[in-house]
Amino acid sequence: MSLSLYNTLHRRSEPFEPLEANRVRMYCCGITVYDYCHLGHARTCLIWDVVRRYLQWSGYEVHYIQNFTDIDDKILNRARAEKSSMGAIAEKFIEAYFEDMEALHIQPADEYPRATHSLDGIQKLIHDLEQRGFAYASQGDVYYAVRKFDGYGKLSGRKLEDMQAGASGRVTEDPDAPKKHDPFDFALWKAAKAGEPAWDSPWGSGRPGWHIECSAMVRDRLGETIDIHVGGSDLIFPHHENEIAQSEAATGQPLAKYWLHNGMVKVEGEKMSKSLGNFITIRELLEKYDPMAVRLFILQAHYTKPLDFTDEALTAATKGWETLNDALLFGAEHLDTNNITADKGILAKFKAIVDNDLNFSGGLAILFELAKELKKEKNILVHEGKLQQNPQILASLWLTLKELADILGFVPETKQQAAGLTDAEIEALIQQRKDARANKNYAEGDRLRDLLAEKGIVLVDKPGGITEWHRE
Numbered sequence: 001m002s003l004s005l006y007n008t009l010h011r012r013s014e015p016f017e018p019l020e021a022n023r024v025r026m027y028c029c030g031i032t033v034y035d036y037c038h039l040g041h042a043r044t045c046l047i048w049d050v051v052r053r054y055l056q057w058s059g060y061e062v063h064y065i066q067n068f069t070d071i072d073d074k075i076l077n078r079a080r081a082e083k084s085s086m087g088a089i090a091e092k093f094i095e096a097y098f099e100d101m102e103a104l105h106i107q108p109a110d111e112y113p114r115a116t117h118s119l120d121g122i123q124k125l126i127h128d129l130e131q132r133g134f135a136y137a138s139q140g141d142v143y144y145a146v147r148k149f150d151g152y153g154k155l156s157g158r159k160l161e162d163m164q165a166g167a168s169g170r171v172t173e174d175p176d177a178p179k180k181h182d183p184f185d186f187a188l189w190k191a192a193k194a195g196e197p198a199w200d201s202p203w204g205s206g207r208p209g210w211h212i213e214c215s216a217m218v219r220d221r222l223g224e225t226i227d228i229h230v231g232g233s234d235l236i237f238p239h240h241e242n243e244i245a246q247s248e249a250a251t252g253q254p255l256a257k258y259w260l261h262n263g264m265v266k267v268e269g270e271k272m273s274k275s276l277g278n279f280i281t282i283r284e285l286l287e288k289y290d291p292m293a294v295r296l297f298i299l300q301a302h303y304t305k306p307l308d309f310t311d312e313a314l315t316a317a318t319k320g321w322e323t324l325n326d327a328l329l330f331g332a333e334h335l336d337t338n339n340i341t342a343d344k345g346i347l348a349k350f351k352a353i354v355d356n357d358l359n360f361s362g363g364l365a366i367l368f369e370l371a372k373e374l375k376k377e378k379n380i381l382v383h384e385g386k387l388q389q390n391p392q393i394l395a396s397l398w399l400t401l402k403e404l405a406d407i408l409g410f411v412p413e414t415k416q417q418a419a420g421l422t423d424a425e426i427e428a429l430i431q432q433r434k435d436a437r438a439n440k441n442y443a444e445g446d447r448l449r450d451l452l453a454e455k456g457i458v459l460v461d462k463p464g465g466i467t468e469w470h471r472e
Contacts, residue, residue, distance in 0.1 A: 003355045008259040009155055013357055018227045024055055024062045025222045029231035032069040033093040034078045036281040037100045039265050039309055044232050047262045047303045049106045057407045066109040067217050070116050071207050086197050100282040104291050105411050113217040121216040122208045123201055125250055126188045134249040138179040140191025140204045146184040149245045156237035188212045211242035229256035266308045292410055293318040299360045327371035328412035330378040331398030342400040370401040421455055430467050
C-alpha cells in the first residue's frame with residue numbers, strides 16, 4: 001500500500017504523488033509572534049514535525065518551510081501594552097518559540113521566513129494581482145476583488161451567496177467598507193496609520209495584510225506550486241482560502257497539490273481561551289509533564305480529530321511513555337546489536353498502517369507491542385539473571401523499536417532521580433538496610449528501600465540474603 005492523504009481541498013483521501021519524484025515541498029503556516037506558544041501550537045508543530053520525519057524515513061527529500069507572522073495587529077497591541085515596539089515584541093516571542101520547540105524535541109524547519117523579510121515578494125505579488133485585474137487600490141489601501149476569482153470557496157466549501165445570506169448585516173460593520181468595491185473583498189495592503197510601523201510601496205506608506213504574507217513566502221521559498229500545505233483547521237477559512245485566491249489568480253497554477261489540516265484542541269472539554277482561565281502555554285504544560293509524554297499524548301489521536309487536554313489523559317500518557325522509555329533503555333544497556341538489523345516485517349507492518357492517512361495512533365500500537373516484549377525480558381533478567389529469548393532476536397526487536405521511536409520523535413531519557421548516587425553509595429545504603437533488618441529494625445529497612453526507590457533504584461531480594469539492584 002502506498003501513502004494516502006486526506007486532502008481538504010477535495011474532501012477525500014488521495015494517493016500521494018509528489019510533483020517531483022522523491023522530493024516534497026511542504027509549507028506550514030506558522031506562529032503570529034505576540035505571545036508564548038500554547039497547546040494548540042504544540043499540537044500543530046509536533047504533528048507536522050512527525051509528518052516530515054515520516055516522509056523522510058519513507059525515502060523523500062523534504063524541504064520544509066514554516067513562517068513567522070511578525071507584522072500583525074495583535075503584535076502592535078502587545079507592543080502598545082508593554083510600551084515597546086513591534087520588532088522587539090516579535091523578537092522576544094520568536095526566541096521563546098525556539099525554546100519551546102527545543103523543549104518538545106521538535107526539529108527546526110529548513111527555513112523560517114518572516115513577513116518583515118519578505119516585503120519585496122509581497123509587493124510584487126500585489127502588483128501582479130493588480131495587473132491581472134484581481135486587486136484594486138483605494139485610498140491608500142489595496143484590496144483583493146473576491147468575486148473576480150471563480151474558485152473562491154473551493155477549499156472551505158463556502159459559497160459567497162450563503163455567507164452573504166447568513167451575515168445578518170455584519171459585513172456592513174467593517175470600518176473599511178467605504179473603501180471596498182464589495183463587502184467580501186479583503187486587504188492586501190493597508191495604508192499607514194499614525195504611530196504604527198510602515199514601509200514604502202507603490203501605493204503609499206503602509207503594511208501588508210496577513211493573507212498575502214504567506215502567499216508571497218510560499219512563492220519566494222518553494223515556487224508557484226508546492227506538494228503539501230499544512231496548518232490548523234482554524235486556518236481553512238479565511239486564511240487558506242484567501243491564500244489560494246491570491247496565489248492562483250497571480251500565477252494561474254495550483255498553490256498546493258495537497259492541503260492537510262490538524263484538528264483543534266480543548267482543555268477539559270472546553271475551548272481554550274484566556275477568558276475561561278484555561279489558556280495553557282507550552283512552558284506551563286512542561287512544568288507538569290514530560291515532553292515525551294506530551295508527544296505520546298498528541299500522537300495517540302488521529303491528527304485530523306479534536307484533542308482534549310486533561311490531567312487524566314496526560315497522566316495515562318506519562319505511564320505509557322515510561323513503558324516505551326524503559327524498553328528503549330533496556331536494549332541500549334543490555335543487548336548487543338553488532339551485526340543485527342531491525343525486523344523488516346515489523347517495519348513494513350508499521351508503514352502499511354501509517355500510510356493510511358498518517359495513522360500514527362495505529363502505528364503506536366506496534367511500538368507498545370515491542371516495548372512490552374522487551375520489558376518482560378528485562379524483568380526476567382532482573383529476577384533470574386538471564387534472558388529467556390534468543391538475545392539476537394531481542395536485539396532485532398529493540399533496533400526495530402528504536403527505529404520506529406526515531407520516526408515518531410521519541411528520545412529515551414535516563415531517570416534523573418538516580419542522578420548523584422554512585423554505585424558505591426547505592427551499595428552502602430543496601431548494606432545499611434541489611435544491617436537494620438538483621439537487627440529486626442524492619443521500619444528502618446523499609447525506609448531505606450523506599451528511599452532507594454525514590455531515587456530510581458529497584459531492589460531484588462534473593463535467597464541466601466543476597467540483594468541485587470538495578471537503576472529503573
